[in-house]
Amino acid sequence: MFIKTVKGSNFRNLSAFDLEFAPGKNLFLGINGSGKTNLLEAIHYLCIGRSMRSVAEDEQMIGFTREWFRLEGQAQTTEGDINVEAAYNKEEKRLKINGELQQKLSELIGRMPVISLSQEDDDLCKAGPGVRRRFMDLAISQFSKTYLADLQDYNRILKQRNHLLYAIKEGRSNAGSLEAWNQQLVECGMKLVRKRMEVIDDLKEMAGSRYVGVSGGRERLGLRYHLSYKYEPGQPIEEAFAKALATGFEFERRRGITMFGPHRDDMEISLAGMRIRQFGSQGQQRTAAIALKLAVAEIMAAQLKEKPVILLDEIFAELDSQRAGLLIRQLDPECQVFIASAHENDITRQDGFKKFRVEDGRIVQE
Amino acid sequence: MHYGSEILSRTIDELMKLPGIGRKTAQRLAFYLLKSSQEDAVALANAIVELKEKVRFCVQCFNASENDLCTICRDVKREPALICVVEETNDLLAIEKTSEFHGLYHVLQGHLSPLDGIGPDDLRIRELMQRLEKTEVREMIIATNPNAEGEATALYLMKLVKPLGIKVTRIARGLPVGSDLEFSDEVTLSRALTGRQEM
Numbered sequence: 001m002f003i004k005t006v007k008g009s010n011f012r013n014l015s016a017f018d019l020e021f022a023p024g025k026n027l028f029l030g031i032n033g034s035g036k037t038n039l040l041e042a043i044h045y046l047c048i049g050r051s052m053r054s055v056a057e058d059e060q061m062i063g064f065t066r067e068w069f070r071l072e073g074q075a076q077t078t079e080g081d082i083n084v085e086a087a088y089n090k091e092e093k094r095l096k097i098n099g100e101l102q103q104k105l106s107e108l109i110g111r112m113p114v115i116s117l118s119q120e121d122d123d124l125c126k127a128g129p130g131v132r133r134r135f136m137d138l139a140i141s142q143f144s145k146t147y148l149a150d151l152q153d154y155n156r157i158l159k160q161r162n163h164l165l166y167a168i169k170e171g172r173s174n175a176g177s178l179e180a181w182n183q184q185l186v187e188c189g190m191k192l193v194r195k196r197m198e199v200i201d202d203l204k205e206m207a208g209s210r211y212v213g214v215s216g217g218r219e220r221l222g223l224r225y226h227l228s229y230k231y232e233p234g235q236p237i238e239e240a241f242a243k244a245l246a247t248g249f250e251f252e253r254r255r256g257i258t259m260f261g262p263h264r265d266d267m268e269i270s271l272a273g274m275r276i277r278q279f280g281s282q283g284q285q286r287t288a289a290i291a292l293k294l295a296v297a298e299i300m301a302a303q304l305k306e307k308p309v310i311l312l313d314e315i316f317a318e319l320d321s322q323r324a325g326l327l328i329r330q331l332d333p334e335c336q337v338f339i340a341s342a343h344e345n346d347i348t349r350q351d352g353f354k355k356f357r358v359e360d361g362r363i364v365q366e
Numbered sequence: 367m368h369y370g371s372e373i374l375s376r377t378i379d380e381l382m383k384l385p386g387i388g389r390k391t392a393q394r395l396a397f398y399l400l401k402s403s404q405e406d407a408v409a410l411a412n413a414i415v416e417l418k419e420k421v422r423f424c425v426q427c428f429n430a431s432e433n434d435l436c437t438i439c440r441d442v443k444r445e446p447a448l449i450c451v452v453e454e455t456n457d458l459l460a461i462e463k464t465s466e467f468h469g470l471y472h473v474l475q476g477h478l479s480p481l482d483g484i485g486p487d488d489l490r491i492r493e494l495m496q497r498l499e500k501t502e503v504r505e506m507i508i509a510t511n512p513n514a515e516g517e518a519t520a521l522y523l524m525k526l527v528k529p530l531g532i533k534v535t536r537i538a539r540g541l542p543v544g545s546d547l548e549f550s551d552e553v554t555l556s557r558a559l560t561g562r563q564e565m
């Protein structure tokens with residue numbers, strides 16, 4: 001799919017804009033703080049109803065001294081043209097698809113697949129497991145509605161179970177009904193675990209070859225799903241999960257929260273057999289993160305029969321021009337690409353880029 | 367808040383105590399009542415008073431009733447050995463509309479929800495267990511909602527009832543995801559009822 005136009009009002013520091021994009025490569029040029037990343041964010045928001053920044057509340061996206069923001073975009077997909085309107089006014093978020101008001105924001109997910117690469121991705125290899133779980137959940141949700149529904153169910157069960165554990169800890173409740181929640185946590189949690197493992201299997205192959213493609217090196221990128229409880233090889237996972245809940249009850253009761261399950265699991269990333277989190281260099285970590293994101297884009301395209309839009313935010317800044325060139329060559333030429341950058345470089349100087357200059361929130365097509 | 371009338375603001379305050387009614391809706395309702403005819407307003411007020419005076423819960427199944435036993439429990443044509451457990455009276459009404467079920471009910475008056483501080487003791491579970499001990503029951507169908515809370519309630523009941531040697535079935539999951547029984551259309555609901563599975 002590709003995004004044809006995007007209109008916006010009161011979105012962050014951006015002046016009202018109405019832009020027409022190229023189906024291929026688009027470049028947003030501007031210094032830091034000019035608003036070029038905000039423009040990427042507007043596109044991301046229209047695609048899945050939220051920012052690509054991990055810490056961004058809707059309220060922060062409203063322009064200074066304004067009361068609301070509004071975005072509208074048109075895209076061409078394999079299922080025909082789609083028009084998306086998103087608005088937020090500090091009280092409610094409204095989403096319209098082809099003029100029809102949607103009750104659930106999740107209706108948008110999967111129709112306009114998007115993948116974003118930014119310096120924030122460095123966290124994927126460096127930070128705690130939460131970042132990697134979010135990566136898996138966001139990626140899989142975009143091509144599997146079942147996964148998204150299971151994830152929502154799981155979070156609900158988890159919230160209820162945590163409240164019960166806390167009530168037990170405080171002596172306000174007994175443990176009589178805990179088993180009913182355990183059973184559901186295991187049943188629903190296993191759906192998430194199975195899907196994540198399945199996706200990681202695919203991802204391993206693709207990310208591995210992407211890593212070689214971008215780094216030009218030969219190190220082998222490895223991925224492994226890591227459970228948050230003890231597991232003997234060959235043992236059914238649901239059995240290990242249920243056992244962890246049963247034997248870990250005292251531990252959970254003391255803390256008053258659920259300590260085992262997919263909300264505590266991790267995805268281990270390794271390079272040549274070594275954990276990248278501890279042993280990888282800055283460059284290796286960044287390249288691995290890029291390889292993972294590109295692999296997700298590939299899986300999405302295959303699962304949805306729809307090419308995702310790719311957003312690259314300042315990704316060249318810390319890559320040498322050779323790696324940057326390799327990265328661009330790794331992108332699916334059929335994917336629409338939006339690049340935000342402070343400078344032109346050897347790659348962007350080539351033909352085929354539609355260029356926009358962003359200055360102090362004003363966007364001008366070159 | 368000042369509405370120019372003490373009685374008006376009291377009416378709004380009372381309406382706001384109802385579930386799902388915020389200040390704005392309460393105001394709209396109050397002004398609507400103020401403009402409505404004398405008969406309509408009195409009819410509503412009387413209905414509420416009579417509801418509280420004459421309607422209570424059936425001592426056996428906790429359905430709404432004007433007598434000790436509700437009309438369903440008193441109906442001799444219904445099969446007392448078959449009990450369908452529902453969360454609320456609304457769910458009972460939805461199942462009754464299908465005309466597929468000829469047994470009796472047990473209304474739990476809620477579901478397990480630690481978030482709202484609701485545990486087994488806050489539901490009519492003790493009464494259900496006493497009922498199962500007193501009467502000969504062949505099958506108990508659990509028709510709680512197909513969401514996390516309904517499912518937890520079902521699993522809890524199953525664990526409790528299974529050891530009594532009673533056949534326990536759960537209404538089949540033919541319902542659209544995330545929907546509540548009350549809102550599902552009759553066709554899906556009756557299909558779900560006939561296709562129930564043993565737990």
Ligand SMILES: [Zn+2]
Pocket residue numbers: 424425426427428429435436437438439
């Ligand atoms: Zn009754």
